[in-house]
Amino acid sequence: MSIENFIRENYVDFKRTDSVKWDGLKDKFGHEDLLPLWVADMDFKAPKEVQEALMKRIEHGVFGYSFAGESYYEAFINWQKKRHGIHVEKEWLRFTTGVVNSFNFLIQALSQEEESVIILAPVYYPFFDAVKNNRRRLVVSNLVESKGHYTIDFEDFEEKIRQNKVKVFLHCSPQNPVGRIWKKEELEKLFNICQKYQVKIISDEIHQDFIQPGKEFVSALSVGNEYLEDIAVLTSSSKSFNLASLLHSHVIIPSEAVRIIYDKHVQTVINNPDSLMGMIATEAAYTSGEQWLDDLIDVIELNFKVMKEKITEELPHVVIAEKEATYLAWVDLSYYIEKSEMVSVIQDKAKLAIDYGEWFDENSSGFIRINLATKTENIEKAVDQLVASIKLK
Structure with missing residues (x-):
């Protein structure tokens, strides 16, 4: 078109x-x-297919408690594989009502009050709020700008992790607002530093679908299997298909040990994380959008x-x-x-x-x-x- x-x-x-x-x-x-x-x-x-799927459910007329069916998992897993070359297992997947909620829940689950969380700035401002509002210590490593191109100061990143005994790295990929797609080599350097100091990684990848033609997005899940025990990845169809008010997003946790910690914590902060209309819209978007x-x-x-x-x-x-x-x-x-x-x-x-x-x-x-x-x-x-x-x- x-x-x-x-x-x-x-x-x-x-x-x-x-x-x-x-x-x-x-x-x-x-x-x-x-x-x-x-x-x-x-x-x-x-997309029209999303609107039609929602209307079909409205005509059905029942909006009770629901769960994601097999067709939903198939649509999500296929989208990640086809669009970005990302491998996702069904058992890795959890749902929440939004990516911002997700990284707040993960910060709570993976760290204690007064422990440190590091971010790369400039970055989406709820990152700052999530650290401060959860009474964690905010540690900022500033990106280096040269004529509109942003890079990571790896020495500063590592030194601040070491000095502040950082527990969690809250990562934005692609980086909002500077628009960077982080290269695999850059992510490897970041993740190696995190592993060295036993830092857990939360990767907000909500903008993963808005990639400039000719460029390739590299998910935290694709960097190397050796990092999967330390990573949680957050995605949603809300940005890609303008569905934010349907309150539905994904938490992808490859590590069984981390999933146990997350599941135990999330039971204390959210009772029903599944959005019926959000799941219907997302499945239709990933299938036909x-x-x-x-x-x-x-x-x-x-x-x-x-x-x-x-x-x-x-x-x-x-x-x-x-x-x-x-x-x-x-x-x-x-x-x-x-x-x-x-x-x-x-x-x-x-x-x-x-x-x-x-x-x-x-x-x-x-x-x-x-x-x-x-x-x-x-x-x-x-x-x-x-x-x-x-x-x-």
Whole structure:
């Protein structure tokens, strides 16, 4: 399907639908007249096959307690194998109501209060919250940026683990917001350090399906069998197919010993982790949604190209991260905008609702994160408004 046809058939105006992204602007930003390119959900309908599967269940009319059937496991396992070359066993799989909930549960299960958890920043801001809110000690190893390309400071990572006696590494792969796909060699170095100091690894791989054409995602599960005893991987269809409110995600734990620890703990924090409608939608998406997703990725890549070309032409000192994955753009405006001016320029003048860089890392106050999962017209409008507001400030 052409990009124009995909947008025409799938783009939806979410205003006045109690959408956090569109109708929550006043509460989050203090303004209602902003173009929302912030929270990471999409302005596109889920695939028709997903909608039809949900409607079939609605017509059935019974919504009682349910579990994942064999066809669900087959769809999930086949998707991971075909799309990413990942091997998953049925018994490794657990469910929760969301990836953020999952890494909170795992932090609780795999560490004690006042023990240390390490993250690589800039990173999705609930990572910080999960560590602090669970009364663990937050340890941050900052990524190294060079002209929009981010790498890991392995010496700093290891030294901070050693000094702080870290128990858990909360990992983001692909990395949100900088858009990196971590190479196998990079993951091996990280995991070897973790094994050396007996650090458990939680790998949030929710953006695994948004991989730039020509690039290859490497899951923590694919790095080597020698690491599987120390790894828990988190995924969901919620990002890939715009299903966040159906509250369904996966926890993949290869280690039987870790599964026992996790299962024992999760019984104390969640009674029924299975979302019937989430499972129905996810199975349909993994069974029939591949072409829809490929068409969507074409839209994302076009939007990124349009955004980058327009910004680079008008504001040549802006640095845009080399997006290899996700549907998010990480943009450094610090050459043009002081930290104290960010809200005034972005919200008051450009009339944009975006995610501010300081939410992801205290050292990224000059950055913004732009959600590209919308129609191209919105991206063009946003860039025009941003450029105009910077040039007139």
